[in-house]
Amino acid sequence: MDNDTRASAVIVEPAAGPRRGIGLDEFRLADGFWERMQRSNSRNTLRHCLDWMDRLGWTANFDRVSEGATEDSRPGWQFSDSEIYKLLEALAWEYGRTGEAWVNALLESLVDRVAAAQDGDGYLNTCFGHAGQQPRYSDLASGHELYCTGHLLQAAAARARTVGPDKLVEVARRAADQVCRQFGPDGRAGLCGHPEIELGLAELGRVLHEPRYTEQARLFVERRGYGTLKAIPLLDASYFQDDVPVRAAAVWRGHAVRALYLAAGAADVAADTGDTGLLEAVERQWERTVERRTYLTGGMGSRHQDEGFGEDWELPPDRAYSETCAGIASVMVAWRLYLSTGEVRYADLMERTLYNVVAASPSPDGRSFFYANPLHQRTAAAGIRPDQVNPRAEGGVRAPWFDVSCCPTNLARTLAAWQGYAASVEGDTVTLLQYAAGELRPALDGGGELVLRITTEYPHDGAVRVEVVAAPDREVELRLRIPDWAHGATLADHAGERGVAPGWAHVRGVLVPGAIVDLHLPMEPRLTWPDVRIDAVRGCVAVERGPLVLCAESLDLPVSWSLDTVRIDAAHPPRAEGDGAVAWMTPVETPPNPAGAAGYPPYRSSAAPSREDSASAWRDVPLVPYYRWARRGSSAMRVFLPAAPNGSPATTGR
């Protein structure tokens, strides 16, 4: 790879704007939180995904098309091609980052099979348009053809940015051209039931400098919202955001991943076309959604029924859907909004979501995953059969594969490119957005070599040291994100130590070789209270520590306790322990329920609520980082803990 190609190995590259994310090769991670996840992804997850897709026949679907052997039935859902494309994207980033030959070989062998299935006119889909199958584009609402193509285009953009044009890029170009002919300004005014083609077209258009693709993305964005998609039984048009045009919508609604991919595509179109009205619409939707429809973990999606957003303030912890893919999609949207606006709040939400949704999904070995990420699990799961396809891993056990298995490959592509979100460059200003140990060599717009060595145990420790190894001979600025939760942070540089408030901390006039900048982020556990309008967690408090949301697991309770009845003494501050905390807790007694007694269980009519009796059972209970829950085995779990109304005897007198 030459330097020119590597310099563009960024996750997203708006055609205009002063700000760019760093390329993957600009930040070499050292051992640490994300490096370990990336390593597990590399060593296990990539191969794991391919094995399952081979086993289930999803990869062979391409061979059946190339061999003319299609039938009226076919393994996998209609969108299974997209899983192969997301894996291709993951492999593209992985090879771009590591240069490992086996990754490239795997990618190329898959691309050969995919390419062989492409029709002469560029159409590429293993579920439609061949012998025994429904005609092309005959079911835009549910068929997912354009959705699959979008993922193909994203994979090709990743490939183009990491190694330059190749066979995958050529396949994608022909597919994109076919889409533009079919659905272009003079073609059919259709749109796909699952947004994604918008993203793919915008990204491939950037890489290939092809304005037709950007225009086609814009057309797809603008066509949505007029109720033209055929209804799916028992769902309404908001399910696929066909209820209100993107620029008119106030908030995200319907299927969360659909809503978020659409928003990301709209943000791309807005950036490349200079459409500030469209950008403002997406920002407005983000703001309202984050304010009223987002979990403490950053998770989005309150309903299982449609894998969708609920109404404002509808945020049940137990039935949180908070799909892993929605977390990833939220990171994608926030990243685009950060690039377009430079506002720190987008990077704050990305951190929250990366640590508490994205990182929660995979097991340490990268071979099993959460699909839904609830904040409360009442019953320890009965266990998932380890070698089976599972519905959606709702029971508190990570599963190796799913019936609809969008999350594993989505995680694979996200983790493979993680450092692309860690820093940005604007002129001669380098901004650290996410903290991880490693060596950062950001390509400055003004040229010259800047090398920063970052040392930290973040998120388990709040100390971040930035050491200047090399720097150009001119003024370069370092900007550090002080997270929204980090009240009391301090920064020490050549000018001495000072307090820094959430937002941006600037370091100027110091970036000479040998200079050291020490950031200290406060890592004491803190109590976090929900808005009074979030009914589902009224009277509860959560404990956070740095960027990590903590939780209580039934495994850590005395055997006679139940998570159904624990109370936390919010007047007795949790203290740090290990990488979690301990909190002062008690079980409360539940009213007896004598069979045949008058009074309708589980409701009691009386002038006052039952007094909560806790006897003298107060004790310290460990809280662990949410992302690690259920790793030690099946467990009940709570993020939000009911607060004892009167505290413990020791704190009552305060």
Added chain:
Amino acid sequence: MDNDTRASAVIVEPAAGPRRGIGLDEFRLADGFWERMQRSNSRNTLRHCLDWMDRLGWTANFDRVSEGATEDSRPGWQFSDSEIYKLLEALAWEYGRTGEAWVNALLESLVDRVAAAQDGDGYLNTCFGHAGQQPRYSDLASGHELYCTGHLLQAAAARARTVGPDKLVEVARRAADQVCRQFGPDGRAGLCGHPEIELGLAELGRVLHEPRYTEQARLFVERRGYGTLKAIPLLDASYFQDDVPVRAAAVWRGHAVRALYLAAGAADVAADTGDTGLLEAVERQWERTVERRTYLTGGMGSRHQDEGFGEDWELPPDRAYSETCAGIASVMVAWRLYLSTGEVRYADLMERTLYNVVAASPSPDGRSFFYANPLHQRTAAAGIRPDQVNPRAEGGVRAPWFDVSCCPTNLARTLAAWQGYAASVEGDTVTLLQYAAGELRPALDGGGELVLRITTEYPHDGAVRVEVVAAPDREVELRLRIPDWAHGATLADHAGERGVAPGWAHVRGVLVPGAIVDLHLPMEPRLTWPDVRIDAVRGCVAVERGPLVLCAESLDLPVSWSLDTVRIDAAHPPRAEGDGAVAWMTPVETPPNPAGAAGYPPYRSSAAPSREDSASAWRDVPLVPYYRWARRGSSAMRVFLPAAPNGSPATTGR
């Protein structure tokens, strides 16, 4: 109709046991709550249902079969035949109760069309087994063929009990025989994905004294729970109760209507075969479900995703599914358990469910319906198009018809036969179970004429007068149900006035003509607190009055208030007003959410929760009976009201 036939016009008739419900013609309702619902059902709902089914082509499906004109597509879901059968059951009860000729004519004309579609061997279904259709019983998990047949058999049982054997009964007999040949001891060991055939076979077996049908019902009950039904994507075997055998299950789970129809069928089988183990299993499931998985309204089903039960304590008020049909099915189960055990708790739950789920569904004109019955509606609905099929009326507006339209016909058959649940007879003891004005002429086992005139405005008033108009010349006992909520009830009879506790009150030695018994049930509004384990309504209280659950509607709030932020002063007792109450309430301020401020909305880290500031805005707010919500127009609504932690200034000093 002769007296013999009328005497058996009961809703359910166990083959054995000392207790029977009264026949429909044994209790003539006078003007009152249920009489008005019954009148609206009679005048509007019956015809309304038929009109919609004609309009949508569901009735014509029978003609297409009889004309040999079936095609591979067909209007309606695969279970639409069952709606015609539920309407037939409603018409059968309606005619049995009223003798109105137009009802009988309507029934007979429908029966002619149904009968014409029956195949030579008795098989009857308009979706399977004919030209262009899938073969018979080729999709037991989802095809609903046996489910439809079950409803046909229930309709025939109602007809046989009200007019005796006729064409409908003959059609049902042939259909039942075909089922027994196909699925009998020597036939295919299959079962239906939706229980119902068990109920139908048991009931028709009773009417026709046909033990083969009872045995076939027993086989279907016993076959379930071994995971033999083909899985439905994204659902597991618990969805149709095929996960655990009926006699081994601890609690109801999965799709609520399926679980409850199965329980009702199992209770029928248990009663007729003397299988106490099976009966105890159903009782145990009832107890655990009522204790942990039932709403204050009596509603069952906490999840939209699978229209199903959630886990223990999972009772979100906003996403309560509480399907109208599940409420009806719960009444059906409780009625069977009451008949088998004589325990008052079953009649208590029936009352709760009848007033707060069943009565909540229809509009006063009987032409629109709730499908789901949530206990909290955050956003007033945008309105439902009055002349359209709607998905499920989740938005707080009753809809005229649904895509899956099981509730309207289910209501029709339930309301048409309501008085069948109102009283029971055991030897010479008559038990009043549900209170309504009218003339009760229970057929005593020992013969002789007993006529009781009941005068009451119940549930809007707690006074119930029972006047003896005629009585046989021997000791007859009257037993009155004192509801579980009725602490402080009094009874006045010849022996004077005395307090009566929840349970049974006995009146003996008084039933001579002219005697008067006055029951007074306390109707002051009362506060009702949820079990501490019901997370979703922590810190909240409901207000009930008599058998009615009350609710606050946004229509009744000052315009500047929002139901999202109201608090009730639980130390300031609500007082009765009209047929509802008024409660002392205030809005609380929500923390400001300045754009760009540090802190992640809507969660705040701090040592203590935000103080809830309420200024001096306390005022009386009306609460109305839940069953009437959204009748005055689209409205937000809450049953459970967050209690102000410190009460209002006026009560703080207490």
